[in-house]
Amino acid sequence: MGFCSFFTRQPLIVVLDQFEEFFRYQKGRALFEPFLQQLTGVFSNNTLPVHLVFSMREDFALELDAFKKFVPLSVFNNLYRLDKLGKAAAQEAILAPLKPTGFRYEPELQAQLLQDLLSRDLKRDANSPLADMTESVDPPYLQIVCSQLWEREAANPDKILRMKTYQAAGGAAGLLENYIRNTLQGFSEKTKCWLPAPSTI
Structure with a gap:
């Protein structure tokens, strides 16, 4: 070194x-x-x-x-704990990376994406009575979902991340599933045997 x-x-x-x-x-x-x-x-x-x-x-x-x-x-002793992101921090993490690119989210997509990510179980309704208890998001989830969405829209000449693209991909849950599926395809069958069973997305 x-x-x-x-x-x-x-x-x-x-x-x-x-x-x-x-x-x-x-x-x-x-x-x-x-x-x-x-x-x-x-x-x-x-x-x-x-x-x-x-x-x-x-x-x-x-x-x-x-x-x-x-x-x-x-x-x-020099430790840093990466906590889950609250609503304001999650919104900043969604929007800030786009600023240098000139891209923007459709307003309805921005709201829906934030709502979906703040739901701990991405398959349940984030408007349920439990929503106030789960208004946080794991940073890796946010990064994966936003990166997957970006890959689908990076060539868009209008420089807009669109709701129809997000919905066509199955929303946050669909983008996560696609990422996991593509990642697992890169492993050999022998390596897959060592992997832990996937948890519910």
Whole structure:
């Protein structure tokens, strides 16, 4: 990593995304501790212009205890929890990425998309009496749905994201299902056997 840092703008930031997968599939294997030692060598070397960012599910956070053998856990005191987005934050996350592109949502689509995403169960009516209890959205859901919608409208010369396109794709639930289906097609049958059963979208 030190060598790589010479060819990038310093500091070199390495993101280890979905790091819980390392603990799920490598714990107890021969290379588990050597890999931890190598990582420890990176963030323990103050002269190395490299920063590590660990991204992982909260329910796996205690697995970081595996580093105790090599480094004080105080190095993990700098934590950031990615919470669900409330209504105002979700609306900003929907609209802000479009500003540099010159695109815009049809007003009715903007309202419907926000309503659908704020519903925890995308297959139920967001106007139900429980709606006030679920006015939040998981950032990955929002990102996937908006990205899928963008892919369908990016070539639109009118620079408008349209309600008819959203509805034709099956709404938020349909866009999510399409993303998951296309992603799974990229896995081998052997790999699919290791995947957890999909939860309800």
